[in-house]
Amino acid sequence: MADLEDHIRHKRELVIALMGKGGTGKTFISLGLIQSLKRLGLKMIVADADSNRSLSRYLSYHYLGYGEKELQELPLITGSEKDFYEFHGLSSEQTYRKFYNTPFHEVKKFSITPTDSFTKKYVKTLSDELALMSVGTSALRMEELYSNRCSHATLNPLKAWLALCTNGAVVLDCGGGEDSGRFGLPIGTHVVVVVVEATPDSVAISEDIRAIDEELGIPVVYVLNKCLNHFPEVEAFESKYSDRIVGKIPFMPSIYGKNPLDVFDQVERISTQILERILSQKLSSPEERWERVLRWQDRLQEQRELMKTQPFSFVS
Numbered sequence: 001m002a003d004l005e006d007h008i009r010h011k012r013e014l015v016i017a018l019m020g021k022g023g024t025g026k027t028f029i030s031l032g033l034i035q036s037l038k039r040l041g042l043k044m045i046v047a048d049a050d051s052n053r054s055l056s057r058y059l060s061y062h063y064l065g066y067g068e069k070e071l072q073e074l075p076l077i078t079g080s081e082k083d084f085y086e087f088h089g090l091s092s093e094q095t096y097r098k099f100y101n102t103p104f105h106e107v108k109k110f111s112i113t114p115t116d117s118f119t120k121k122y123v124k125t126l127s128d129e130l131a132l133m134s135v136g137t138s139a140l141r142m143e144e145l146y147s148n149r150c151s152h153a154t155l156n157p158l159k160a161w162l163a164l165c166t167n168g169a170v171v172l173d174c175g176g177g178e179d180s181g182r183f184g185l186p187i188g189t190h191v192v193v194v195v196v197e198a199t200p201d202s203v204a205i206s207e208d209i210r211a212i213d214e215e216l217g218i219p220v221v222y223v224l225n226k227c228l229n230h231f232p233e234v235e236a237f238e239s240k241y242s243d244r245i246v247g248k249i250p251f252m253p254s255i256y257g258k259n260p261l262d263v264f265d266q267v268e269r270i271s272t273q274i275l276e277r278i279l280s281q282k283l284s285s286p287e288e289r290w291e292r293v294l295r296w297q298d299r300l301q302e303q304r305e306l307m308k309t310q311p312f313s314f315v316s
Helices: 002-011 026-038 054-064 068-072 081-087 093-099 117-121 156-163 200-216 232-240 268-279 286-309
Strands: 013-020 044-049 130-134 168-174 191-197 220-225 245-249
Touching: 013 026, 013 200, 026 044, 026 054, 026 168, 026 191, 026 220, 026 268, 044 054, 044 156, 054 068, 054 130, 081 117, 081 156, 156 286, 191 200, 191 268, 200 220, 200 232, 220 268, 245 268
Parallel strands: 013 168, 013 191, 044 130, 044 168, 191 220, 220 245
Antiparallel strands: none
């Protein structure tokens, strides 16, 4: 794990996002990476951006004994805009445009160690090394149901937070499919780990995710999970992306259906190797992460202006 320790010591942050088709094992692999990082004694925040909140459920039960009632009471960063404006000295939502014109060396950063005031309000401490941010990006909340705000807008605080995190590690568990990428959620991460189950459907969706992330400029690597079947599509995928596959997890019936935190010893070696291989890739610098966010916002603004000039019509 020397590469990981060197990276954290020199770069001071590591932000990893897990994406993939629903049910491929993103949460399981997220927990493996979390445990591997934790055993290094690193300060870390886990951001659960999956609407089923499995990661939040596993972690809060394991560390705090939480049930469903306590889980629902965790703060959501999607409702944090007012505090976000105050942290950055913004006076209203309209000043987001000013914020997204701020150069990297001038914009205010978020800190994991020590935790800044904004981050501290929106995480739940699980242990000395670990805190949970339960995002709930797809959860149906009344203020979203009757709001004129789009999902892109409600995710703005999280996208900026991911891009400007310093002094620690963040593991982001995204929802299944391509939506997280289309919302630009992982745009501020160092790298996206796409979890691919060894099936043609999972391979096809992983290609869509890769195309979106590469359009955003995010480095992409792959973890193959449940490598039992040998479909031609899967074999072709392995051959095409052999240099980007950072881990292969065999089909392991003994661990399925169990709390991943209780069976970590069975996959610890694999998780450690995945981390080492992730860090052998060319990862984004902090400046590059922020530049991607600025480009994303410019593209959104261009699209909004274009829509204003296009006449509305029905397609019969």
